[in-house]
Amino acid sequence: MIGSCQVRNSVTIPDVSVAATHKALKRQGGKWFYQNKPFSGTLVEHYTTGKVKSKSTYYQGEKHGVYKGWYAGGQRWFERTYIQGRKHGKQQIWWQNGQLKLTANIYNDMYEGSVKQWYFNGRLYRDFNYKKGKEEGHQRMWKTDGRIRANYVVKDGRQYGLTGVKNCKSVASK
Known part of the structure; x- marks a missing residue:
């Protein structure tokens, strides 16, 4: 028998976007919850000007997928990939x-x-x-x-x- 500790990375992220400031979004125990359920979708953070500051995808409350950020002027700031909450x-x-x-x-x-x-x-x-x-x-x-x-x-x-x-x-x- 062969064992493996492979990280699962092929999940389907629902096509749901929620603003990071949404009142139904809460962080609890290191995970994000939306309407009292582990959040799966895209979390979008905005500057006060309305421009997008960051976009991150989540699956079952954990970052999963590409996390991108932009400076206030619109230039790229960062790009990271997560699998089950880990970089x-x-x-x-x-x-x-x-x-x-x-x-x-x-x-x-x-x-x-x-x-x-x-x-x-x-x-x-x-x-x-x-x-x-x-x-x-x-x-x-x-x-x-x-x-x-x-x-x-x-x-x-x-x-x-x-x-x-x-x-x-x-x-x-x-």
């Missing part, structure tokens, strides 16, 4: 100027693989690697002017190389 898959965040701010792969709410972040001007800030939510492999960070801030490798939880942090205690006395 799962490619995640992206943008600065207001349209430049990428972060890209990451997340599985079961944990980073997996490459996580990259950029400064507002588009320069790379960090390029880290993760395995099951923990740093693993080559990690690099840069200062705003492009100079290297950190360049190290993580193996079995230990860091080797330039970590970019200052020691609080003198290492000369050891």
Whole structure:
């Protein structure tokens, strides 16, 4: 017999949209309820101007599917995927100027693989690697002017190389 812990992601989300401010919408025990039933549909949040701030799909009260957000000016802000209330898959965040701010792969709410972040001007800030939510492999960070801030490798939880942090205690006395 072969067992599996596969996450179920193929569900049908009803074609129902509810404003995030609707009085019949309540959050209880980490889940959303609409008219006293676990909510399945699209939750829409608006700015005071009426423009859409975010859209997220839910199934049985939990985020399930794509969650998108926009800045007040209409530019993309973020895009994340959820399965049964957990971040799962490619995640992206943008600065207001349209430049990428972060890209990451997340599985079961944990980073997996490459996580990259950029400064507002588009320069790379960090390029880290993760395995099951923990740093693993080559990690690099840069200062705003492009100079290297950190360049190290993580193996079995230990860091080797330039970590970019200052020691609080003198290492000369050891």
